[in-house]
Amino acid sequence: MSDPLETARETALSTVVTGVRFPFCAMNAAGSAASAEEVRALRRSRTGAFVLKTVTVHPFVHPGFRALHNPGFDKLLPLVRDLAAVDERPIVASIAGATVEEFGLLAKAFADAGAAVIEANLADPWVAAMLAPFESEAVMRELGKRIAASGRPCWVKLPERVPVAYSPLVTVLLDAGVGGVVAHPEFHGFEKLLLEAPAPIDVVVCGGMTTGFEIATAMRKGAKAVQVDTALRAEGPGVFARLEREMRRLGDQP
Numbered sequence: 001m002s003d004p005l006e007t008a009r010e011t012a013l014s015t016v017v018t019g020v021r022f023p024f025c026a027m028n029a030a031g032s033a034a035s036a037e038e039v040r041a042l043r044r045s046r047t048g049a050f051v052l053k054t055v056t057v058h059p060f061v062h063p064g065f066r067a068l069h070n071p072g073f074d075k076l077l078p079l080v081r082d083l084a085a086v087d088e089r090p091i092v093a094s095i096a097g098a099t100v101e102e103f104g105l106l107a108k109a110f111a112d113a114g115a116a117v118i119e120a121n122l123a124d125p126w127v128a129a130m131l132a133p134f135e136s137e138a139v140m141r142e143l144g145k146r147i148a149a150s151g152r153p154c155w156v157k158l159p160e161r162v163p164v165a166y167s168p169l170v171t172v173l174l175d176a177g178v179g180g181v182v183a184h185p186e187f188h189g190f191e192k193l194l195l196e197a198p199a200p201i202d203v204v205v206c207g208g209m210t211t212g213f214e215i216a217t218a219m220r221k222g223a224k225a226v227q228v229d230t231a232l233r234a235e236g237p238g239v240f241a242r243l244e245r246e247m248r249r250l251g252d253q254p
């Protein structure tokens with residue numbers, strides 16, 4: 001028989017974002033596990049999900065946008081199928097495109113392969129240069145509809161400084177079928193967004209979270225989950241066990 005107290009603790013550490021359950025509220029950030037080997041290594045960790053490196057339709061190499069270098073989406077589809085077959089934790093596919101059509105193609109391909117969530121990376125400078133999604137509500141609305149048509153819950157990853165007001169942005173995203181955003185942890189990021197959002201939208205905080213206390217604080221302020229980048233690169237997959245222990249200790253305090 002399970003221990004009711006232990007079950008309660010597990011429930012406190014888990015979360016639900018856009019209808020998808022994550023067994024732990026902390027997961028890796030897109031790009032923090034760049035290769036298939038690094039993603040597979042996360043299976044031995046306590047991460048709440050597997051967030052893939054941001055990929056494009058075609059292999060991408062550009063001296064001005066090195067952070068987006070990737071082998072093309074088709075190289076990651078077998079990894080998604082393999083992970084989905086052996087691990088129950090959600091797979092988050094991070095995608096980038098030069099057109100809304102490319103975003104739609106990528107979203108459907110990863111959804112069909114077994115990804116649980118589609119994350120449209122609008123924070124990448126190449127996407128801003130090619131698509132400029134924040135300059136047109138019509139473009140943002142169409143992009144949202146294209147990725148939502150995949151049938152999977154969708155998130156939009158926002159840049160550190162969002163060049164439009166949050167209220168109309170959230171309205172457009174929700175109307176298009178996008179239920180979540182990935183935002184920076186500073187006040188002007190997720191806290192300001194939550195204050196100005198005209199309707200509830202799930203927020204995942206990404207960047208700067210290195211301790212269980214910081215994660216717990218973000219969750220207390222309204223975040224649904226946290227993506228870990230710097231700490232994972234520094235410590236490796238074991239960072240999630242440390243973060244979990246720290247959050248458990250916080251929960252044990254009177």
